[in-house]
Amino acid sequence: MRKIITRLAEDLEKIREEKPLLHHITNYVVANETANLTLCVGALPVMAQDQKEVEEMVSHAGALILNIGTLSLELVEAMILAGKRANELKIPIVFDPVGVGATSLRTESARKILRELYVDIIRGNAAEVSILAGYGGKIRGVESLGVENDLSLSIKEFAFKKNCIVAATGEEDLINDGKRLAIVKNGHPMLNRVTGTGCMATTLIAAFAAVEKDKFLATIGGLVTFGLAGEKAAQQTLEKPGSFHVALYDAIFNLSLDDILKEAKVEIV
Amino acid sequence: MRKIITRLAEDLEKIREEKPLLHHITNYVVANETANLTLCVGALPVMAQDQKEVEEMVSHAGALILNIGTLSLELVEAMILAGKRANELKIPIVFDPVGVGATSLRTESARKILRELYVDIIRGNAAEVSILAGYGGKIRGVESLGVENDLSLSIKEFAFKKNCIVAATGEEDLINDGKRLAIVKNGHPMLNRVTGTGCMATTLIAAFAAVEKDKFLATIGGLVTFGLAGEKAAQQTLEKPGSFHVALYDAIFNLSLDDILKEAKVEIV
C-alpha cells in the first residue's frame, strides 16, 4: 500500500513537471471550473468541441475527457471523432456519463460512446455507473438517489466486461479494474454543495491518467487528490459553499506530496 | 403580513426538505452560477437544452426556468417543447426575458414563448418587463436604462392580461398578479456589480414556485430571499464585487427562517 501511495505522490509531481494537455469535450456549465482545476493541478486545459478540429486538437493531448453534461447529437459525434483518434494514438480517455438514465438521449449517447470507443476510465456517481452497467438506479436530473444492487459487485462486472476502470464516486469512492476493488475514503460532504464536483474529479483522474500507465492507479490518484483537497478546503470554509469552492482551487494548487503520503485513505481489497 | 412572511419562511424550509429539481434552459454565461445558487438554496439543478431530451427531463422537475440570455431559434424551440410538457404536467414555468427589446430576435422569441406557453411567472428588469408588456423602455444590451410609463400600473395590466405573475426587479422589486401589488425592499446595490444576478433571482423564484402553490407568494419569497442574501453578503464585502459574489452563495446557504421572519421587507398594497 505504501508503495502505491508513494507512486501516486510521484504521479502528482509528474503532472506538475510535464504539464500534460487535457482536452475536454464537456458541458458549458462547468467548463470554466474544470479548466481552472486543470491549471491548479499543474496541467494545461483546452476546450474544443467542433467536429472540424477535435481530431487535430486531441492528437496533442495527454488525455481526453468526454462529459455529456449538456449534450447534443453533434457534440456526441465530436466526442466519437476525437475518441477514435485518441484510441489510435493510445491517448487515454476518461468518460463522465453525466445524468445517464435521466433521459434516453443521455442513455443512448453513453451507450454509443462505449460501443464505438475504447474508454480507459468511466467515472460517475452511484446511479450513473449502475444504470450504465445495466443494473438500474435512481437519478433526479444529474443527482444520484441511490441504487439497489451491490455497487461494488456491479462495477466489478462492468469493468471486467469493458476491460476498463470503473469508478463510482460518493461518500466513499469505489474503483474497480475487473479484478481489484479500491476504496478511497478521502473527501468531504461540502463537495456536494458545489455544482460540477463530479466533473472536477473526472478532470483530476484525467490528469493522472496522462502521466500514469496503470489506469487503476491513475483513477485512485485523481480521487485521492480531489478528496484531500476537499478536506483541506473545508477546514476554513465549513457551511460556506461559495468560499469552499474558492478554497478548493487553492487546496489543489498547494497539495504537497507529503499530504498524499500522510493523508491518503485508500484500501485495496 | 406576518402570516405571509411566516409562510415564506416555511416555503424555504420546504425547498430544503423536498429538494425540487429545477430544470434550466438558460444562457451559457450564468449556467454555473445559477446551478450553484440552486444547490445553495437546497434544490437540485439540471441544465439540459437539447430538443431531444427536454420533454423527458422537465417531467421530473419541480419547476422550469426559461432564460433567453444567449438564445438561438433552436434553443427557443427547445424551450417551447419543454414548456408544453410542463404545462401539461402543471409544472410551473418562470420566464426571464433577458435583453428583450435589444434585438428583434429577442423580442420576437419572447412573444412567441408567451403565445405558445402558459408562463406562471415573468421576471425581468424594468425595461425588459415594460417592453414585453408593450409599453416600451430603454435597454442597453441587457441593462435597463429606465421606463417612462408607470411601471406598477403596466405590470398590473400585463399580469391581468396574461393571468400570471409579473415581477420587475430593481432598487425595489414590484410584483403583481393582476390585482395585488407587492413591493420587496430587500436587496443591495452590490447586486448590480455582479453579472447574472437577475438570472439568479429568477432561479430562486423557481425554487419557491416548486414548493408553493400561490405563485404570487412564490415570487415574493424568491425575491425576499435573494435580496436578504445580498444584504448579508454585502456586510463583509462592500466595494469588493468578486468577494461579494462568493459571499452571496454563502449567504443563501445560511439564510435562516428567522432571518426571513425578522428582516423581510415586503409591502402588499
Place this chain on the structure above:
Amino acid sequence: MRKIITRLAEDLEKIREEKPLLHHITNYVVANETANLTLCVGALPVMAQDQKEVEEMVSHAGALILNIGTLSLELVEAMILAGKRANELKIPIVFDPVGVGATSLRTESARKILRELYVDIIRGNAAEVSILAGYGGKIRGVESLGVENDLSLSIKEFAFKKNCIVAATGEEDLINDGKRLAIVKNGHPMLNRVTGTGCMATTLIAAFAAVEKDKFLATIGGLVTFGLAGEKAAQQTLEKPGSFHVALYDAIFNLSLDDILKEAKVEIV
C-alpha cells in the same frame, strides 16, 4: 510619458462615466468571467452570438470583442456579420485569436476574420500572435510554448501590414502600431494560474478602445490596468489561485486613477 499615463487614467474615468456596452462574441469557458470583469471596470457586458441578432446588438456597442476560444463555423459567420456592421459604424473591434495554430480550423478562421474585417486591435500570447503574423511559434492547446523569431520585430511588421495595433502579452506585454513599440511591465505570474486571463485582458482593452480614439493608447491602457490589478490581487493571495481569481475582480473595481499615475510601468521605444 507622464502625459500618456495621465491620459490612460482619464480613460479609466471615462469608462466608469460612459459605461460603454462591450459586445462579446466569445467562448463559453470564460463568458461569465469576462462579463464580470466588464462590470468591474465600469462598462456593461452583453454576450450575443446568434447570426440573427449580432448586427443589431453590435450597433449599440462601444466595442466588439471577437474571441475564437470555442469556435464553430457558425460562430465565425456571426463574428463576420457583427464585424462588418461594426466596421460600417466605426465601432472598434478587438480580436483574440485563441489557440490559433493549434488546429487548422482556428488558423483558417482567424485568417478569414482578418481578411473580411478591419480589426482595430489584435491581442494574443506570443505564439498566437507570431503564428498569425506568419512567423510560426509553438502552441500546446491554447498555451504559448514560445517563438523563435524576434517578437517585437514580427508584431511591428504585422501591425504595419494590417494597419492595426498588435499586442503580444506575456511576462512583458509588447504593443506595436506599426511604428512605435510599447512595453508594459505591469502584471504578475499568478495571472498564469487562472484560466482566461488572456481573454480578460482583451476585454479590458476593448473597454479602453470604446472611449479612447488612439487605439495604441487604448491597448496600453487595458494592459496596464489588467497588470496592475493582477499585482494588487496577488498581494493577499500569493499561491492561492482561487482566492487570487476573486481578488482580481475586487482589484479592477477599486483601481484608482492614482494607482495608474503612480504604478503604471510603460516604456515607449
